[in-house]
Amino acid sequence: MAANTRDIRRRIKSIKNTAQITKAMQMVAAAKMRKAQAAALAGRPYSDLINRVLVDLRQKTDVTLHPLLEEREGKKELVLVVSTDKGLCGALYTILLREISQVSADAEFVSAGRKAQQYLARTKKNLLADFPLKDSPALLETKVISKFLIEKFLSGEVDKVSILYTQFKNTLVQKPTLRTLLPISAFDLPEAAAEGGSIAGDDTNRYGYQYEPNAAEVLGTILPHYVHFQVYQMVLDARASEHSARMVAMKGATDNAKQIIKDLTLEYNKVRQASITTELLEITTAQMALG
DSSP states (O other): OHHHHHHHHHHHHHHHHHHHHHHHHHHHHHHHHHHHHHHHHHTHHHHHHHHHHHHHHHHHSOGGGSGGGOOOSOOOEEEEEEOOSSOOSTTHHHHHHHGGGGSOTTOEEEEESHHHHHHHHHTTOEEEEEEOOOSSOOHHHHHHHHHHHHHHHHTTSOSEEEEEEEEEOSSSOEEEEEEEEESOOSOOOOHHHHTTSSOHHHHHHHHTOOOSSOHHHHHHHHHHHHHHHHHHHHHHHHHHHHHHHHHHHHHHHHHHHHHHHHHHHHHHHHHHHHHHHHHHHHHHHHHHHHO
16 A cells, blocks of 8 residues: 555656646747737738738739749649647647648648658658748748749749648637648738628729839739748748647646646545555454454
8 A cells, every 4th residue: 555655646746747847838838829929910911901902903904924923834833831840739730731631742842840841851752941930030031931932933943832831810729721822823802801891902992002103013023022921921820820739738738737636636545545444444453352
């Protein structure tokens, strides 16, 4: 019995230490999550505004003339995979990389995040480049990635560029998304129009956009910036998803550890009470025998 209670005490102590670690990781992830969510959500109004301008430009120019809008018959694809650098994010990493199966077998890949790089190398995919990213990346950092993608597309080495990332919905919901970046076949309409509100074209006409020197040159300037910002926004979404998933996973681990400690404490008390009862019975029996 003594050995049994000693083992239970050792397990309780070990799990308490683990719970302290997961609790600390939960608090760190929560702090990073708030910052990452704020950054991801702050960029969405600007993204909507760019979309409104592009919708208006599409009505006033021949968009087929720009090389970033060129639809090609070839099927060679380049996929940027935006993943995490660390684990302990629940099923986020596994679900994201499962989406790679939707990509053609002969596609080429670019990774942003250590987990994606390790997975692509392990599965022997054609990995062209790997870009490290900070927890809070700036536009200039992600611009290096988007420039690389644009160069590959404009040079004709690939006919299509896609991005696989985790779209941030809220703290509990993150959706793995495979999205075509190049060629830009259609601009994303603002959420109000997508939900049945006012039509984006009507909004832009109401605002009365005027372009200098002309709409065609503005379109040629704004399209590369549009691609740079889309990559930046997707990376921010992926970071917000990562920290949200890690915070939820660490909270779950902490709660589970507390429940296990509670169960082990109950078991320890039962074993201890049984040991005391046995000792009392032995003493009583001895006294009766000595009578």
